[in-house]
Amino acid sequence: MGVLFLNPTCTVVSKFPRSTDRCGWCRISTGYSWKNKKKNSVYFQSNGNVTTSGGLSSLWTKRLMLTPTIGKIDRGSCLINAGSMALSSNEKTEDEILEKDDGIGILKFLRGKQFFITGATGFLAKILIEKILRTMPDVGKIFLLIKSPNKDDAMDRLKNEIINEELFKCLQEIHGKSYQSFMLSKLVPVVGNICESNIGMEEDIAEFVAGEVDIIINSAANTTFDERYDVALNINTKGASRLISFAKSCKKLKLFLQVSTAYVNGERQGRILEKAFCMGDSIARETITSMAPSTSLPLLDVEGEIKLALDSKEAFQDHAVAQKMKELGLERARVHGWQDTYVFTKAMGEMLINCQRGDIPTVIIRPSIIESTYSEPFPGWIEGNRMMDPIILNYGKGQLTGFLADPKGVLDVVPADMVVNATLAAMAKHGEAGKRAEMNIYQVASSIVNPLEFQDLVRFFYEHFSSSPYMDSKGRPIHVPRYKLFSSMDDFSKYIWGDAIQSSKQVVEATSSEKLSRKLEIASKRSMEQAMYLADLYEPYTFYRGRFDITNTQKLKEELSEEEKKSFGFDDDGSNNLVLWKRPAHSHGKTWGSRETEMNIYQVASSVGNPLVFQDLARFLYEHFSSSPYMDLKGRPILVPRYKFFSSMDDFPKYIWGEAIQRSKQVVEATSSEKLSRKLEIASKRSMEQAMYLANLYEPYTFYRGRFDNTNTQKLKEELSEEEKKSFGFDVRSINWQHYISKIHIPGLRKHVIKGRGMRGY
Template sequence: MSTASVPYKSYSRSLTSTHAIPYGTSIPVLTTTKSYHCYHHYNSTRTSATGRTFRVVCCENKENAGGDSIGIVSYLQGKNYLITGATGFLAKAFIEKMLRTVPDVGKIFLLIKAKNKEAAIHRLKTEILELELFKCLEQMHGKSFKSFMMRKLVPVAGNVCEPNLGMDPYTANEIAKEVDVIINSAANTTLDERYDVALNTNTRGPSRLLGFAKKCKKLSLFLHVSTAYVNGERQGLIMEKPFHMGQTIAEESATSKTPPESIPVLDIIAEIELASDLKLSVHENVVAQKMIELGLQRAKIFGWQNTYVFTKAMGEMLLNSMRGDIPVVIIRPSVIESSIKEPLPGWIQGIKTADPLILSYGKGQLPGFLGDPKAVIDVVPLDMVVNASIAAIAKHGIAAKPELNVYHVGSSAVNPLSIHDLFKFSCNHFTCSPLMNSERTNIRINEMKFFNSMDNFASYISDEIAQRSGLMDTTITDSKLRGKLEIKRKKIVENFVHLAKIYEPYMFYRGRFDNHNTQKLMEGMSLEEMRDFGFNVGSINWEDYILNVHIPGSPYLNRVLGILAFVFIVPLEYCPEKTMKSVIRALSFSK
């Protein structure tokens, strides 16, 4: 692999490394000698964290391309699409890619949560068309940009949580006559969401949408965006297999010595009724917290880490049981982070799963954390998820076979990024390009410390906060001041412990997501398709991506740091609920 693009050290880690594979599992990996910087149709200069300017050009390695052709562009042309979750991170990138590479697609109906069509149009204009993400398209079309976009994009007021998707009967009927492909990107991605809320969106939402799909006369494909972490507490090499109704991770983990009566039986209807009964039986003042607790409890009973992945898995089960003769594709991306190539490197919306840790570490607020440095964090750039989804749509839309196909879009099996390397690369970035504190002086950070137990981490962070707050200062004799500092310390420690609990399942994760189906999909692409719709995760140089693309690429850096500083430094009682929720929501697999 070429290492010229990595400014901080001599990069020698092979992409064929299989270190930290659980239990000695042998995993076939993709070998590559491909140089990294490969920004599709993007030719400009970027400045690295060290101030070095380098050229960014298209440099796709065509030797790794596969078969003749899927026929992606020809399939997409003229087709009409319905996209749910249209104002989300992934859907926006999907829309941009489609319109930029295949401008002669038909209509793209966007299901937008809004009270009426006017409100949906307003959200389309303010939350989609005005984004930096669409600047490339705007440059392509010039003055006709807005008219082009409004001609292609049809905002529809609706909600997957409501009967008939919240659409009025006339609109629903018209869409059912025209749509060729349905793309379900709607989800509630908060890891510890209320159980009833998560069930309604992540479990019942897909089934409602599939019910509508059966009314669509021209439909050739139903694509559902899930998450690789629906695999719950599975370990080792995890295959791309669909879930069947009632299937649980707990049952898979049972041994011959496990008493049959101790294996929990999953009944999705019963789970929905359980949440409904709880809502009716407790006071409204405590129902939210009780629902959160119930979701986490039920998830762990059946072998999932949290409410989000559990309810997404049940959504997959319903799709498989209800699909009938509709061709269904399930895309399971891992942790989606900023784009690596297009339409511009480093584009991201909001704060995603890894960012709160990276940014608070760079700010000097998180010198240590709970986790196994040898564990692998499965990260995938946004544009690769989009490209893999588009390729799958074309392949199975053309085949039109009444089957269900699953694709893992992740890096852990072919190009693993360890948690240690994630923070080492982040440390390199913040060392060369340090953030500043409130006194406008550079913040110096040390190598991240890792703790293998919650008790050890809580003790460490408690001592750190005590030192920073002044509690260790023996010259402070005012008992009231020391009392206030102690209260503040406890609140901050509570926040960090809560953060650690949310991340804990993923900081010790022992699974790797096999991507054999995704590799086969890529092998069927032509050279031109590989150039325009490539998603070779094995080609990613993680050090370069983190140092020169992901961290410096986010325009939200200062805003995120401000939120994190506020939550972890200001006592909890002064932290508005909305601000706290924005951080917790960031600790999710946002789409």
């Protein structure tokens, strides 16, 4: 089933928003300044534009009104905005300004374009939509594929999850009372599902959309590292294939843009170039040593993997299918050289796009770890728990004060608004008619130009929570210790279990209820198990040895005009640029891919230009939760120790179990209730097991040895005009990691995700 929506009420905009050059929230120029305030009405006519007595040009438009009939759509007398001669603050028409642009021409490109976006209610897509509407209100219709049972539900989701979202408050201020009508005149909900054939749209609806859109953006994805294999394949791999098939039916299509991830490069190490995948590419086959014969290496057959998932699902018993499918996904990913199910299925999605796209111009944007906005539409906006956020929040609450990570390793993080700006710049560069049908890839990352080391990251955590601690249930600040980083799973395990045991003892000593003591013990165990689970899950990232090359992205940045740099900048330029170049983890003497290919790949990452090292990340965490601690149920601040990092899985479990044992003893001593003591003990054990699971799941990332080269992305950035750099900037070298983590990301996480719970002063 599929239903297309267009707002049938927006024939006349009776009043424009109040005269303003800048939005009060983001301080970005809107491009409009209506000087004449006496008469600001605009009339829609069919005989051309006329100027009202107030001195403004009227809009000559056609209105597009779809009236559903039985099996057909009446596309009769209806309207699409044709633009206006809006005056800017310097008394020049917008057309004149755009003609003078000497950069990529982002605003000129966006004007009048019609978009089709999947994953529209997701974190990144909403920021992209907001940016387009704020910087170019004369954009055409933006069709949003929304998973809904019917048109009414789709409209409700559009209003509740997009239009009424806090993210759009800058647009609300700009448009005032006409905000709702403006949004409904631009955003068109389309009932559908990328996991279904024909992406879930009815035939006539699909035909109409195919005849309208200029740009398709696939932002739909399942980002859970250990998702069920069948589920992840259906959206990340098969979904991409379904959408590129739909793209072939789009008559006006100028560009297909796929939002991917820099970590599709799997377990590659050293400088990782912006290189496209071909069908059957296997990271394991690339990295194998000469000691293993090539005949023993697994071949990657995408269709075979899809069939394997379906067959396995049928074979597993109903009660075990969910867990077994999760295990199968991780197993298949690691066999072929990827960290987890998420990046493996995204890589296979890229392969299918490259294989099936034909002559469709295609751009793939590969961001590294996307976190909260750096500046636009306002700093710190975030939605949901991103990759490092569970670690941050648990630290602030005093529940997880150490983690498995290489202290000098780099966490490749990039703010969401920089990814959006790079996306718009790449779109404008490659989306004009007449462009060659190439595959252009941009990596948006920080690990080369502005690396963020874990030791700095956790220092930022500590500084933040030290000055802005969480509050406990009694309103008291939660004091956090400095974050500990462990280089081995054994050390981390000992730490976690030791902490759990200590906590259990404290609970036992604090209560005389055996039943309560037992419950608390069980909760503590679960907490520790969660910590171990996270450590295992994140290990490929906390020990990641690659750096993402951003050459394409840098070249893109250089093409921006000065004005574009102000509005669309994405330069993550830090003071410690290339500080890790001398380290073996950075290069290993390897360079993946060749720059001589005609297919251009853009990796958006920070590990080369602005690396975030784990020891810094832990320091940031400790400092944050020391100053701004969580509050416990009694309103007391939760004090957190410094974060511990363990460099091996051997060390981490010892740490985890040691913590658990210590907490268990404390629980036993704190309560006379055997039943409560037992419950607390079980809770503590579960907590430790979860910690071990996470450590194992994250290990490919916390010990990741690759660095994403983003030369292409850097070149793309250089093509931006100065104005485009202001509005669409994506230079990750400009990020000050301490300020971003401590003052933007964590406060945003606590405000928008936790919604102020356990906090004071937020």
